[in-house]
Structure formats: C-alpha cells, structure tokens
Amino acid sequence: MPSDINPVTPPRRKIRPRPVHRGKFALRMMAWVGLAFLHFPLLVIIVYAFSTADKSYVFPPPGYTLQWFAVAWQREDVWRALTLSVQVGVFATLIALILGSLMAMALARRKFFGSSSLNLMMVLPIALPGIVTGIALRSAFNSMAIEYSIYTIIIGHATFCVVVVYNNAVARLRRISPNLLEASADLGATAWQTWRYIVMPQLASALLAGGLLAFALSFDEVIVTTFTAGQQTTLPIWMLGELFRPRQKPVTNVVAVCVLIMTFIPIIIAYWFTREDSQVKN
Amino acid sequence: MAQPHSNLSPMRRVWKNYGQLASLLILPLAWFAIIYVGSLIALLIYGFYRLDEFSGLVVYELGLDNFLAIFSPAYFAVVMRSFLMAVAVTAASVIMGFPLAWYIVRYTQGWRRLVLFLLVSLPLWSSYLVRLYIWKLLLAKEGIVAWIFTALHLENLLDAILSIPVIGGSSLSFSLIGTFLVFLYMWFPFMVIPMMAALQRIPHNFLEASEDLGGSTWQTLRYIIIPLAVPGIAAGSIFTFSLTLGDYIIPQVIGNSSYFLGQVIYVQQGTSGNIPFAAAFTLVPIVIIGIYLWFVRRLGAFDAI
Numbered sequence: 001m002p003s004d005i006n007p008v009t010p011p012r013r014k015i016r017p018r019p020v021h022r023g024k025f026a027l028r029m030m031a032w033v034g035l036a037f038l039h040f041p042l043l044v045i046i047v048y049a050f051s052t053a054d055k056s057y058v059f060p061p062p063g064y065t066l067q068w069f070a071v072a073w074q075r076e077d078v079w080r081a082l083t084l085s086v087q088v089g090v091f092a093t094l095i096a097l098i099l100g101s102l103m104a105m106a107l108a109r110r111k112f113f114g115s116s117s118l119n120l121m122m123v124l125p126i127a128l129p130g131i132v133t134g135i136a137l138r139s140a141f142n143s144m145a146i147e148y149s150i151y152t153i154i155i156g157h158a159t160f161c162v163v164v165v166y167n168n169a170v171a172r173l174r175r176i177s178p179n180l181l182e183a184s185a186d187l188g189a190t191a192w193q194t195w196r197y198i199v200m201p202q203l204a205s206a207l208l209a210g211g212l213l214a215f216a217l218s219f220d221e222v223i224v225t226t227f228t229a230g231q232q233t234t235l236p237i238w239m240l241g242e243l244f245r246p247r248q249k250p251v252t253n254v255v256a257v258c259v260l261i262m263t264f265i266p267i268i269i270a271y272w273f274t275r276e277d278s279q280v281k282n
Numbered sequence: 283m284a285q286p287h288s289n290l291s292p293m294r295r296v297w298k299n300y301g302q303l304a305s306l307l308i309l310p311l312a313w314f315a316i317i318y319v320g321s322l323i324a325l326l327i328y329g330f331y332r333l334d335e336f337s338g339l340v341v342y343e344l345g346l347d348n349f350l351a352i353f354s355p356a357y358f359a360v361v362m363r364s365f366l367m368a369v370a371v372t373a374a375s376v377i378m379g380f381p382l383a384w385y386i387v388r389y390t391q392g393w394r395r396l397v398l399f400l401l402v403s404l405p406l407w408s409s410y411l412v413r414l415y416i417w418k419l420l421l422a423k424e425g426i427v428a429w430i431f432t433a434l435h436l437e438n439l440l441d442a443i444l445s446i447p448v449i450g451g452s453s454l455s456f457s458l459i460g461t462f463l464v465f466l467y468m469w470f471p472f473m474v475i476p477m478m479a480a481l482q483r484i485p486h487n488f489l490e491a492s493e494d495l496g497g498s499t500w501q502t503l504r505y506i507i508i509p510l511a512v513p514g515i516a517a518g519s520i521f522t523f524s525l526t527l528g529d530y531i532i533p534q535v536i537g538n539s540s541y542f543l544g545q546v547i548y549v550q551q552g553t554s555g556n557i558p559f560a561a562a563f564t565l566v567p568i569v570i571i572g573i574y575l576w577f578v579r580r581l582g583a584f585d586a587i
Binding site: 027033044048059060102125129132137139155191264 | 378474529557568
C-alpha cells in the first residue's frame, strides 16, 4: 500500500524492503531441523539392521550383512508374538469398527443432553495416561476374578481404538450433504435403504481408514497390554523384553525395521483415504 | 439420520428419533459404561483398600492410608521431577514445533504440504517401542551421537554436558538429558499438528495489515501470530504435558535411576504387588492433568483440538 496517500500522518518508522528471503531461509532451516530430528533416527535403524556387529551398538557399523534377516526369520518366538499381535489387532479393530461407527452415527448430527460427555468418555482411554487405563482394567479383572488371556488384551485394545474409528467416521458423516438424505427420503427410500445406498458408500473409505489406524494403534500398544496380558507375549511386549534384556541385538534391529515398515503401510493408506476430511476440519 | 416417514405425528416422530438414538447407542454405551467406567470405579475403590504387610494380601477394608502415604517427601520429589520434565518437554516442543508448523502452513502448498503433513504425523502412529529402541542405539556410549561429537572433535563438550549435576550422567542414555531428548522426540509432533491448525486459521490480511502499519517481522510475530496461535499451542501442550507425565517406559530405558510418576505406579503394582497403593497413586497424574486441563481450557485449548 503506498504510504503517501495520507501525508498528514507519516509512518512512525521508515519502511524499508523486508529481508524476505533471509527470514524465510532461517525459518526453512529451523523447519528442516525439526523434520530431520523426527526422521533421522528412523534412517539410523535401517543401517543398524544390516550391521555385522552383534554385541554392541557401535557406529559406524564394522561391516554390512543380510544374515540377521535370515536369523530373525527362523525365530519361533518372534513369529508367535507377531501372530498374537495380529490376532489381537484384528479383533480389537472389528469391535472398534462396530462401536465407533454406531457412536458416530448417533452423534454426527445430534446434540442432546450428555452427548459431549459421551464424546469425553470415548477420548478418555487415550487421553488419560495409558498406565491409568491399564491399571483400572487390571483391578477390574482382578476383582471379577477374570483370568488374563488374549480376550482381556482385546477388551483393553478395543476400548482405546473406538475413538480413532469414531473420529474418522464422524468427520465423514458430517461431510455428507443432508440434501442427499432428504432426497433419498423424498424418493421413498426407507431408513435402511438410505443407509445402504447413500451413507454407506461414502462412509466406507473413512471406516477403512479408521480401521487401519485402529489396527496400527493396537499393533503398537504396550502400556495397557502389559496390564491386561498374563503370560501372552504380543510383539510390543517382546520388544519391551528385548529393551531391558537383549538376547540377540541384531535380531531386535531387524524386527524393529520390519515393525516400522508394517505400521507405515496402513498409516499411509489411511491418510490417503481421509486426506479430504482433514482438510475440511482444518 | 433420515426421517422418511413425514406422515407420522410430531410426537411419534420424536419417539421414533429417541428409539433410533437408543438403538445406536446401546452397544457402545454398554461397552464403555461396563468395561471402562466400571474399571475406573473399581480402580478408585481399590485405592481405599490396603495391603497386609505380613501376608502381602489385599485387605478389603476401606481406609485412607494410601492417600495419606502419597504426601510423603519421597513421593513429592517424584511428583516434582515428573512435573518439571513435563513442563520442559512442552516448552521445548513449542520452540521446536513453531517454525516447522509455520513453515508448512505459510510456505508450502499442494502435494508438498501433503507430504510434509504426512512426515509430521507418520512418526506419531509408528511404533513407540521401536522408536524408543532406536534412541537406545543413538545415545549408547559407542552410539551415533557420541560418534558425531567425536567426529567433530567436540568430545570435551559432550563430557562437559554430561558432568552437569542432576541432569548429567555417565553417558547420554543414563542421564536425564537423554530422557528429555527422547520425550521431546516422542511427543513433539503432537504439538505441531494442533499448532498448524491454529496457524492456518490466521487470516493472511492480518499479517499484511501488520506489515503495512510498519510492524517488523518480530513485531508481527509477537503481537499477531503468537497470540492467535495460543489456542493451538495450548491444545498441543495437553498432549506433550500429559503424555510425559504418565509415561513410565521411557525413563526406565533412558535415564538415571530416579523415578518418575508412572514408574512408582508400575513398581507398586508389579514388584511390590501393592495394587491398592498403585491405584491411589494414579490419582496424582489424574489430578495434575485435571488442573492442567482446567488451566489450558481458559486459553481456548478445547476449541483448537
């Protein structure tokens, strides 16, 4: 804006061209430092997975080898832990999908007495420290004399996975135009038909994304799991054991890389399916 | 959702709506009320029981002993340590997250922004334990961080940092500095995401107006951007603060042997088998987080999540 429009009140301070690119350069540097801090460690573990060192975490690695992948592949305990984690993840995700989408349909377009409390109740399992949820479930199982098993793990996981499905589903439901629902009703569709042919096709990819995120959350969860598992070892519990009492460090490195890749894939797919929902939210 | 039967009387439509709502809510409500709320109540009740010192069994009589024991000086030190760590991690997340969030929101668009957004959120969802494990490798005595210091001929600097009392230690992985770094690494994306949402809402003409009126970059930042980013920062701080406060695994793996809140709970219920005391002690993080939530609510945190 030219400053000579109003000559009576001159600007207090002389306007000089702002050093735009210098400011931007410093900003860009700081931003990339932040990103590097986040991602550099992830690259490091990949290097370590190929290291020939088997007793220490020495850097740089003395040599590179593929043999630890073969060794890890043969490990029974890793496979058992992986299988249990997948089983728990699948069942917890299924329960979360059912409960989360029901909640989303109930709350997406309604506001009633207690609806915000319901919302809070769903968020609490992940908002409160995991140790609170964990020990609460443990004392409940104890006082009801329920034996720890895969089912107690699933119950714990499903409880904190619901909110992930709910968030995705509710964001999508709110984007569905009410006109579509009215049009469907005007054309004589029953509630079920509207749901089946209008809502469901649009909701499906949000549910898929929510399900994938719920699975990733469950697959990775360790705190609640330590309280709700008896002798069962999920992959994170196995990993936790290795953190304190490493048996074969290179095997742990390999498993770490595999877990990282296994969790990245569902997250990227989920992100792809919901990229528009999050833009609307912003 | 849809109300196709508009020929129903208004009263019956209301009842039909309630019926629909009830049928949607019954399953999730039952699950949460019985399993989750029920567990929390069980936890609270357990806090009033006590452990018989000789038999090691839980005595099912109500009493306040556990809650009184919380106020001993040993536990107070633990509470202060956890609280200060949570505050430090939150502050560092703000300082580190702000340029990143501002850069993504203001200077990128299209697919670049999508990729950067993904790069920020990807670590949040990826394995917590794997990332913790990586930090054990990074900070180990012969690990990569020490190697970088040596390569830059800065061993003395590293030794000087490690010889700082209280927060130093024999190596980074056995010091509170290490604990702090790992906490920061784990939780700072939680700060960036709500921050980006808040910064995105600042209208561009506010910045132009500030510039036109002769505001320097610093003044624009100080008087326009930061005040408008406060709700986002407050929202992010809920995560960084409460996640740091409740975590018991990170300080167990990386750090000197001083306890944090979560570890007290974990050890009490695990090795000591004293579930009643552990249950009572869970109230400490809950109360601190409750107070914190009340505080940030006034900064507008809940509108920014």
